[in-house]
Amino acid sequence: MRLKRLELQGFKTFAQRTELVFDSGITAIVGPNGSGKSNLADAVRWVLGEQSYRLLRARRTEDMIFSGSRQRARLGMAQVTLVLDNSDGWLPVDFSEVSITRRAYRSGENEYLLNGSRVRLRDIQDLLGKSGLARRTYTVIGQGLVDQALALRPEERRSLFEEAAGITVHQAKRDEAIRRLEETQANLLRVQDILNEMAPRLRSLERQAKRAEEWKQISADLEAALRVWYGYQWHRAVQTLEQARRSEAEVAAALAERRDELAAVESHIARLRQRQAELRDRLGDWHRESSELHRRAEQVQRQLAVSGERYRMLGLRLEELEQEVAEWQRQVQERAQHVQAAEEDLKEAEAGLEAAVRMAEEARQAAEAEEARRRARQQDLERARAALVRAEAAIEDAHRRIAELEERARSLHQRREEEAARLAEAEEEVARQEGALREAEDALAACERELSVERASLEEARVAVEQARREEQQATASLAEAQRRLEHMQTRWDLLQRLHEEGAGLYAGVRRVLQAARGTRRQLTGVVGTVGELLRVPPELEVAIETALGSRLQDIVVERWDDAEAAIAYLKRTRGGRATFLPLDNLRPSKPVRAPRVPGVLGVAADLVEIEPRLRDVVWLLLGRTIVVRDLQAARRVFAEAGHGVQVVTLEGDIVRPGGSVTGGSREERRGGGMLARERERQELPSQMEEARRAVEQARRHLARRQEARSQAEAEMAARERAVAARSDERTRLLQRVQERQRALDRALQAVEWRRSSVAQFDEQIEQVTAQVAELREVLAGLEADRAARAEEVAKMEAALRVLEESGLVARAAEAQARVAAMEAERRSREEALRQAREEMGQTEAELEARQQRLSALRSEREELARDLAELRRTAEALQAEIDRLAGQIEPAEAEADRLAAEQSAEEEREASLRQQVRWEEDRHHQALLALERAQDAVERLRGEIERDLGLVQLEPGVGAADQPPLPLHPLVESLPVVTTLPEGLERDIRRLRVQLSRLGNVNPNAPAEYAEMLERHAFLSSQLADLKEAASDLRRVIEDLDALMERDFRRTFDQVARRFREHFTRLFGGGTARLELTDPEHFNETGVEIITRLPGRRAQSLALLSGGERALTAAALIFALLETNPPPFCILDEVDAALDEANIHRFRETLKALSERTQFIVITHNRGTVEVADTIYGISMGLDGVSQVLSLSMKEASEVA
Template sequence: MVTIKKLEIVGFKTFARKTSITFDKGLNVIVGPNGSGKTNIVDAIHFVLGELSARSLRATNFQSLLFHGNNEIPKAKYASVTVHLDNSSRMIPIDTDVVTISRYLGADGVSTYKVNGKKYSRQSLVNILGQASLVGSMNIVSQGTTMRIADFSPEDRRKNVENIIGIGEYDRKKEEAQKHLREAELNLKLALGKFEEVKKRLVELEKERNDLLRYNYIKNELNRLKAAELSSRIKEIQKKIEEIKKEIQEKEAKLEEFKARREQLEVQRSTKEKEWREYAIKVMDKGGDRLVLLQKQIGDLNSEIAGLKTTISSAKISIKSYENMWKEKIETLKSIRKQITENRKEIRKIEKSKIEIEKILTEKRRIKDEIAGKIDEIKQSLEENSQKLSVLEDEIKELEKEYSKLEVKIKAEKESCSIFEDQLNSLNSRKNSFQKFYQNFSERLRQINSLKVKEEKALEETVDTIAKIKRQIERVEAEIKNAEKIAKKARLSVTEFASRKDLADSVLSEEKALEHLETLSNLKVLRGIYGRLKQKIRIKQGYRKAVEAAAEGWLQALVVEDMEVVRVCAETLKRAKIGRVKLLPLSNLKNVKTVKNPNIPGILGPATMFVECSIRYQPAVNFVLGDTLISSDEKTALIISEQGYRVVTVDGEVFEPGLRLEVGFYREPIDLSEILPSEETIKRISETVNSFEKLLDGRKSDLKRLSNELVRLESEKIAHEDNIKFFERDLTELRQNLERVHKNLVEVNRKIRSLNHKYEKSKTWIFEAETRQKQIEQRLHVLRVEAANLRKKLKPETITNLEAEKAKLETEINELQRQFDELKTRLTMHNSNLENVLLPSLNTTRREILGIGANLRKRNKDFKMATEKLKEVTEKLEMLEKEKEELTAQMMAKREEHKKYASIVEELNKQIRKINNEMEPYINAVNDLKQELLRYQIELDHNLKELKMLGYENPDEAWIENYETLKPLKDALEKEYKILSEKVNMNAIVLYEPQKKNYKELSVRINQIENEKREILRFMETVEREKREAFFEALEKLNTKFSETFNAITGGKGWLQLQNPDDPFSGGLDIIVEFPGKSLMPVTAASGGEKSVVAVCYIFALQSLAKSSPFYIFDEIDAHLDPVNTQRLAELLAREAKNSQIIVISFKEAMAAKADRLFGIYAKNGVSNIYSLPLVGVQH
């Protein structure tokens, strides 16, 4: 808590000399007459704490604060006030226990501030004092404040509360938000205007773009359908190729079978021919050898002929297939050439149309130029007015040119400004992001610091807990050690008690028997037992010894109902073998007679007279005591006993009839059952010892638990230490991030400043340019009016007609230019089709035709060679057959064996020929299939190439099921494609995207502005809600404090009341009070003194709204209070001063009487003097 230790004043107002006032904590009261300078002390404190208003210091200007001088002391050249503040709490952010603040005021009215001897600016001083709540609060109440507050109107009172709690800050935020809202609405309006223009152009471009996209889509779709068609055809071909290959394999397998059979026959034939030759060598002559050789040659020739026929057949089929393929490719080539011709014809047609339109354009432009020339000639042919008109038109043209340039530049600059704005918004957004990052990092840093502190605290607590647990373990171990000793002793004691009890049981068998019967009676096992006789009677005071001596132990007898109960009890005791007891059966004692009082002096009466009991138990009493008299002394007892009476003295001496005496000191019978513990007691003690031992085991468990807890806490300690290290790493990283974000913020701020400079520069230029435009517009208006007047004078009809014709020509030129551009686009498309599709297809087809021609020529050559070879081999075979027949005929007559060999070989040849004949259809079929396969393969390769040109690597990518059903779609697409190709704008997409981007950016910008607007409205609602909540919270606090203070001072009731609770800021704040003995009334209806009381209470209540201040200064707040209320106020201040320092300026004795420190002040010759007063002299 910061308090004022000392105040030093020099040359300030009435303090001419250096004056020091040392204040203590608690209640400091300064008293003195009017005009002595009490309030100047308050002004001095205001002054040194930075007050800027001379009027608040009750002066016209700051120079008038200097001491004015008198006949002894000259006028002060300067004023200085120094306050020494106790800063041991370090609430003031200066690391010293005492902070010294000085303010020096020169004669020129200029102030200098120093803190601990160092110069400070006022703002810096106010900042550091504000942190200790020394400025801007309600801690100093000046003179007259109470009456001003009492006279506040309800609205002023409400506004005063608003000012104290800072409601103005909410209004400032709301006003600032409304300013942002207006800016947002203006930005939204501008953005929407620009948005509509962009949207209109975007719609046009979107239509053109959609046409182009549709055109490209249809083109791609047609390519896809063509690819699907090719894919379908490829799959058909592939399927056909697979079928052909399968069929070829089957037929070739059959041919292999034939070849195997033929080879087998040829082997047999070779074997037979070999045998035949051997036979011929042995038997036949040279003719036979020749015949065998001929037979072999004939067989070889037959095989060769079969092979040649196969080759010729295959060649025929291949030639036919190649001829068909050649014809197809020729047709394809013709078709492509026709398309190329048509395309080139169309190109020439377009180029011709283009040239014609270009010629027309040139002609139109020439005519337009001629008309313009004529217009110029007409204008030049005019006289002075014409020259003036020309000058005017030139000036108009120059001005229009300048205006247009300015318009373009302004538009460009506005675009630049818009870009700058977007960039600034982006940078500001980045800046806000960086600031948020910075705040987040700072908050995270704070949180981690907090977490680290918590972890350190937790670590410290864990360490403390570990130490505590260790102490607990030591204590528990000591307790267990002591407890084990106690348990051991207790167990020995139980054993000892049990031994004693056993001994007592043997001695006190009667007591044990009585207890046994009583227990059975309590358990309802035995009925008719009423209890011991001594429990049923009450002996009169002073006669207990006499009665007990007379009863001779029968007071311990059990009172029972009858003899049957006596019998049952006897049997019970016999069975239990416990002992003997005395029993008194009531039903058998009813006729017992008692001794009568002999009326002898010294005889007090029968013993039964001194015992009280219920009538039910009277027979038992009569039986035990009915024969005994009580004597007051021994002598009387002795005399009466000789007469046959049984007498007992008050002291317990018994005199039996005759000479039997029982004398001596009476001792009450010892009840060993009460001295020795009962069995139940021993049992309970034993149970207690068991419980104690269990508790001991529990403490051992606690010891074990504490040991486990110690282990856990040690682990927790390690975890806390690890967390602290982790947090330290995080803190280092966060500080680095903060530094990076700070650098980014600095860079963004630099860019923002640079862009703002450029933006302002552009705005200035736009303003100047628009100003120039307005000047040009004004000048143009004047010139056009003047030119129009001149044209009227110069027969403007001719020029007007020529200009109309010129405008018409310009329209036609524009239309022709559009047609020219369309032709140019179509020409580009046709050239592209020619270069990229038709010519490549033509070259491919030519290469295929050349390949087919080469294969056809090779096959024809093979066919021709095979045919010639067949003819040659056939002729040779015929010659050999003829020679064979001749030799056979010659040898037939010679040997039958030859005939046999010949017939076998011939038969084998027939079989071989038969197989050859059977093979021939298969060979032809295989050749035909291979030719067909080749044709399909060529077609497949061609289709695959086309498919690849369309962008598909394999048929599966382009496959469409049920392609045949899509042919109508293809026709419709081709028709639409033709229509679109005539009007499509090929640059639409290129133009559309930037426009679309601009549109999106504007849309995003509009959304951002609308979001900003919503956020601003939401913020305004939040501010209004927080404002109301803050006001009502402060009002409740103010009301509570006012009620408490008013009750403490006056003993009455008082509260604050809003005039309009639903809308508190539209009405005022009333104070309602009820003084003791008076009715409720508003403060406006109270008397002057009552208003003062209310104002004082209200001031104290207002202080509860401000930040807690370390000290309070009140200047004559009790001036208008009566003695009673002054006394109560003084008591209140004394209580409050226990927790803070209070300085009161007063001239009331009641206030001075409560002071902890008292000062007196007086004025002499216009100079104030202050001195400390002893508290004992307050009343004087």
């Protein structure tokens, strides 16, 4: 493959379409600086997909597009096409010729075309990547790469050899394989963790699924029985509710009729009030308008007075101005007379000036003729004097040069002696620098040993820091856990406190009473609290006491009967519901029962709970005849012994009523426990939170100690890091000192050579100066004889010139010219006087005109003021007429307002009578509503039971039932059957099914579906785990294979490049040796490439000590070795020979010629020696319009024509 053609249009300085055709061999591109040569190399980089604007010498896409000039507008698009000959199939496409095009627009958009078809940048990179062309750093080689090849660190220089070995593709595959392996390992761990977590959950779900199936069957049977039971109860309650609704509707209709009558009267009153308001508004507007008219009339009268006074003052001012105008007219006449006199004086001065000018002209002509003769003689004299001066200067110059040469000879002798002394000193300096270099190298070795010890100490400190940080993290986690517990308690207490304040879980009436008693307005007094919040019950007895009390936990304890009566009245007035009250002054507790001495008896409930002493009657009233036992067996024995009138309750909440009925079974576990448990928790939480706060503080102190330990460890590590850094800095300084000593030794050696050559040059210069002094003495004798002859000729010419200068014609011409100057000054004085007179006259006329204009303005103003006075008088008359009109409208309107007020008073008496009737109807309606509310309460209680037993909908975790609105029940109720008679044994079947459900306990209804879903997921993840293990194994094998392949190719290529580098180095330098070494040959992935050189006649030295030309030749040897090892199809060299002189360019171009047999070279150069080896030459120049122009020349065709 080779580069056939490069087409550019709009790219940088190539504004117009430009085509460069390349043949095999070497093509040279020449031109002056700034003509755009290097833009061709940028174009190749750009079209091959380069994305780095730094390499393209630009900052953004717009910099790729021709930016315009004075003669040519800027372009909107840049396009470059690279045409490749692919007849040998280098590129893996079925085309013998491949064209790659890239376009850029000012919007920043880029387009890529392959053989005219639009493709992606990735497609271009993939195509070139398969041939290795896209990743070659040395497809386009500029001066930057030449310098970089030597300036790179050994590890960075390795990339050049990797590209030559062609392993960058393998490296990319290896990186991709490693990335995929890491992802596979992460996925493998994640899947394994998920499977480990799923195993216990899967076993648990299997058990739950079996229980859920059994629970589902029993629930279905229970639901069928309950539907029949609640169908009977529901339809009875609904009938009662419908009857209450009909009664309430009849009363509501009567109430609505009375309210309509009242609304009609209120509407009439409102209309009367509105009419009165409108009439009052009109009266107010008329009164305000009358006041405004009076105010305006007064204002007009004031304006009349002011304008009249102004009219009188203007008359007085007019008289004064007329007198001033007359005075200024007189002054204008006087100024005109002054101007006329000054004009006559000026004419007289101009006549005298003309006569003086004629006389001066005649005298000037006579003097000029005499002056011409004198100047001719003077010029002859000047020429003679100049010749004499030149002769004297030549003599003086000869004397000066002889003196200088003699002085230079003395100086050269002195400097030769000094240089010889410096030569001896330089030889001594060489010896001193050699000793200093040895000392610096010894100090560097000792520093490196100490640095190794300190690095080991630093590693120990880092281990200690890691341990301290882990302990700090553990302490931080402990503190976070303690804070989380405290925050959880605080949140729970806030919730319980809020529920307590809001009365959550209480009946509406109870909640309304507590809010009225405890609110900010204190509408009720004497309220102590509910029974539930006043009792203090041990935790183990909470279920028993709560069951025994039931709804009486919400009974409200008040101080007196009057307080209870006021609270009941408040509930009726606000329709807030119902509540039960326990007035302390009205309680009559029954005689307490004595607990029998039977096994399992815990005691009388009233004795087992605590309350304030003054409230003991409340406890004895509610719990005085309730006995607490352990289980139902004990309850049965107690009830048989204690007899009727005693209530027995077990710890699990089973209860035996005084009549002998027994209630029991499973209880629904409520979130947060019952009312007593919640109240107990609310009271206990403050002490628990205080203990949690102490735990948090202790955790904080522990964390502070861990942080201090971590800080100390970090300080120790920092100190050791500083020691290592200081030792590293010392090593760097010592290394720099070694390098400085080496450079100083090299400089001393160079100084010795230079001093020796200087002594020889001084000897040669002394001989040359001695010969020049002898020649100058011979020339000096001839110059002195010539000077004597010229001095005699000058004396004769000076005598003849003095005779001509004694004539007086020139003096007379000067006197005449002086008279002309005097007359000219007189004329200018007369002109200035005339100018001043005219200026004074103009000022006077301007003053007169200003006074006249002011007089005219005052007259106009006085006439305008007279018209304004007339208009103000007419306005005053109109305002008075309008005031009289308004007075006639106000009086009848005030009479109408009085009549409307009387009619409103009569209607208000009728309104009061109707309101009394409405209140009586409202009382009847309130009684009907109470009856309806009782029926609704019965339905709601039944509805609650239906919800509990048939249509329960679980609330979200953490949300109390009191915070949720009632759930809609219509579909569930409508589906209930209509039952008039209950089947026999239905209640027994319901109890049996409930017992079976309670034995099953809590059941997860979603367990079967969750079990099936998790089982399926477990099988899927198990198969994925096996696949991931197999994939990880395959990727490890791929990485091992790629590592072996890359190491083999790299070592083989390195050996070939090293051998060819030695050959090219010796050829380019005409001797010397160089070699390439691996910095770490045992570790292939980490090794770098070091360059070691020894120039002809010198010792081995650092690359940094090479001159610019030597660095260029060394880099060229390396680049040539890389190109020869893995030759690219074409290569562009951008001024890489700029630093080479004529002596080295010959070897450079011979090497380039040899490599061109396998690689096509395009060389951008200024060097004539490089151009000589080119087969084709392109010349680039910059036109006046800022556009690069191309001229081509084929050397083969040129030689055939010649």
